[in-house]
Amino acid sequence: xxxxxxxxxxxxxxxxxxxxxxxxxxxxxxxxxxxxxxxxxxxxxxxxxxxxxxxxxxxxx
Numbered sequence: 001x002x003x004x005x006x007x008x009x010x011x012x013x014x015x016x017x018x019x020x021x022x023x024x025x026x027x028x029x030x031x032x033x034x035x036x037x038x039x040x041x042x043x044x045x046x047x048x049x050x051x052x053x054x055x056x057x058x059x060x061x
Contacts, residue, residue, distance in 0.1 A: 001056040002039035003046065005032045009053035016045035016054055 003016075003025070012030040017023075024038035025045055032045075032053065046054045 001041055002036040003034045003041075003043075004055050004057045005034060006053045006055060007031050009051045011051055011053075013051075015048040015050065019044040019048040 005016075010031045012027055012032070014027055014032075016032050017025040017027060020039075021042060021044060022038045022040050024035045024040075025032050026035075027033070034045075041056065043056070046056065048054075
C-alpha cells in the first residue's frame with residue numbers, strides 16, 4: 001500500500017518529503033505528492049506528518 005496524501009490536511013511543510021528514504025514524496029504547488037512507483041510502504045512519512053495528511057491505501061490493480 002503506497003502512501004497517499006489528504007490534500008485538505010496537507011500544509012506543505014515538507015516533513016514527509018524529508019523523512020522519505022526513497023525520495024518518493026515531493027511538494028507540488030504547496031502540497032505533498034507521492035510517486036507510488038518509488039514508495040516502499042515504510043510509513044516514515046506517516047510518522048512525521050503532524051497534520052495527519054499522510055495515509056496508506058491499497059494499490060489499484
